[in-house]
Amino acid sequence: MSEEQNQTTQPGTEYEREPVPKRALLGFKSFIGMYAGEHCAGTELMLGPLFVAAGVSAFDLIVGLILGNALAVLSWTLMCAPIATRARLTLYYQLEKICGRRLVTLYNLTNGVMFCFLAGAMVTVSATALGVWFKFDMPGLNDMYPNSVGWVIAVLVCGGLIAIVAAYGYNTVAKFANIASPWMVLVFLAFGFVGLKQFIDVTDTHIKSAGDLWTLANTSIWKGGEPLPGQVKFTFWHVTFFGWFCNMAMHIGMSDLSVFRFAKKSWYGVASGSGMYVGHFMAWIAAAMLFALQLHVTKPDQYMSELLINNTEGKYTQEYLESASLTPELIKEAMDIENKLFEDGVIPEKLIKVPTPLPGPLAHNAAGWVGLLCVIIAGWTTANPTIYRAGLAFQAIIPKVSRFKVTLVTGMIATIAGMFPAFAMKLLDFVAIYGMLLMPMGAVIFVDFWLIKKFGLQSSYAEASGKLFNWAAGAAWLVTLGICLVLVKYAGIQIYFVSLPGWFVAAILYIVVSKIYQKKIRPAA
């Protein structure tokens, strides 16, 4: 984020309850820098490897991300920025005019809680770097709860420091983040180069053309096939929709109205492409490559080998397993055998652990101390504004408590969340849920801004009627979430896709309920 941009769009600063004046508008370059920095974060080190754990193939990953990111950029450019540059209001003020103060409070609470959990995942990422130094037991891919005292202390130290710094000196960290941003992008790129070279070496491949590189990607790096046990299989459409919707709260959900209200033109929305193709393409691919390499070079341990050799009637030999990579298929087969032996009482406990993408060790193997620094700084600089924003959201609900105290408590909640590895290990699902939760309000804003008058209804109804809770918007939000939940639970639609039909449900519901609601309580105006 540039200096100028940082000073003006920092949460809670200027023009909170008025349109941004012409003199405060920013140029295209400010948005390029801001998006490139914001979307190259600590969580990218988790998301890339989770794609590998989900069993993506090279084509699905590369083409899916190109398409998904393009759809995300289009969503910013065609849905969010046009409203932002016309109304020039913050999301919260725009929502307050439509929904009323009480409903916005509920929205703030939801947003604040989700920010806390997201910051928790960032703290988790940073804490994995400490594990490389202090050698404590780190959580596994399918762990939900903290698994060692060392882990709890590491998260407590990382999260506590982040919380204190966010409460005391948001601006200092924001300035540091500006300096760190280009450095971080290049360290991610270096991860990619190092990971690729190591793949070339361990597979003894000779790359003479782009075709050779593609073959390596397809046959060794992202082979597709089964996901790791406990993970959902990701196809081309999963990757595309995840790329599109992982920032759904910001584009279709309209959070970035607060950012693009400073843009001179609505087409500045394309600046989000810098964040998408640097952070959500290059950084994810680089991080994914590091975990794919870890899987490729890891061999079945003695225990797993014995299970496979002794229980598969000669299918596997010691020689074969000594040279075999630890594939999801192999792990699953060994786990099935182990489960059966455990149920039969032959073995007292289950010992097979699924390989876990831990950003700290992955980055350390690729770039040494710089890799560890990158993990810590990426987690810290992105958790800082996230905790700050969550604090602001909560402070809007309890305005009498100081920002310092609210931010500190928010940081502590994020730290406690960070102790639970589930938020980071299930980040693909969490991000999808986050987008889904806030998406209906984006549909409400979209309809209220562009369509509602065409149906003979009042836009910004709460402001016009003086209502504190616009039930049409409230119903559109809550009923849509209920319907999405039913679709996921009973109709077999996965969480990654449900927000697309959900948006249309919210839009239609808002119009229909407004038609009934606004008729009954027509404002005097």
Place this chain on the structure above:
Amino acid sequence: MKTLIQLIGYISIIVLIVPSMLYLAGKMELNQVKTTMLIATIVWFAANTILAWHLEDKIMGKNK
């Protein structure tokens, strides 16, 4: 002075990425890459911290 520090910053960011490219091309060892990246990182943050102080002093001076 400011221009010189800026130049050092730009050079350090190039030095940060080039070793990994050389490693990819098989022209450098991984340990050397890691060491060079660490030195480049220190120089990058030092140069930019000095520049940030310089900028702050300038803004403070203007405000006075």
